[in-house]
Amino acid sequence: MTQNKSFCDNVVAIVKQIPKGRVTSYGAIAAALGMPRSARMVGYILNNGLxxxxxxxxxxxxxxxxxxxxxxxxxxxxxxxxxxxxxEGVIISDNRVVEFKKLFWNPASL
DNA sequence: ATACTGACTAGAA
DNA sequence: CTTCTAGCCAGTA
Structure with missing residues (x-):
């Protein structure tokens, strides 16, 4: 019970490890947790666990x-x-991350 | 208990 | 090229 028992905690744990100045995608985090199809949960649960x-x-x-x-x-x-x-040094243009592919950080890269 | 929603993704037309 | 559909799982009503 003292450990992570919810998908939420797992997502939070990964997000907190994202280095500054980098960005990642929902699917990447979900895949790192073993659920490449639950990208929606990542965002939804993050909102709940902000x-x-x-x-x-x-x-x-x-x-x-x-x-x-x-x-x-x-x-x-x-x-x-x-x-x-x-x-953090990330440039945003029209609600979009500039050089997103270059700033992308893979959570599974840990 | 079921139904609906949601910060997404990938594939098909 | 653009647009739409289906799948996905957890949380809330």
Whole structure:
């Protein structure tokens, strides 16, 4: 019971390991957990666990497969996600991560 | 208990 | 090239 027993905790654990200035996709995290088909759960559960555990999760580093900030609405301000990414050196253009393929971080690369 | 929703992805037309 | 459909699993009503 003291360990992770929910998919949520697993997702949070991976997200918290994302290096600064990097981004990843939902499917990549899901695949790292052994569920390459549950990409939807990653985003949905992150929204639910953004502040879960009393800690903030850098969910702004997670974007969809196209590099678009689909999850910006989960933040206090929809503009906040973009500012957070730009604050880490990630350039955003039209709600999309510039050079997303170059900044992509593979969670399974650990 | 079932039904519906959702920060997605990949494949098909 | 664009657009749509189906699959996926957990959480909430």
């Amino acid at each position: 502040f879960k555990g009393g800690e903030f999760i850098p969910a702004h580093r997670i974007v969809n497969r196209n590099g678009y900030l689909t999850g910006k609405h989960a933040f206090p301000g929809e503009q906040m996600m973009q500012e957070l990414l730009e604050n």
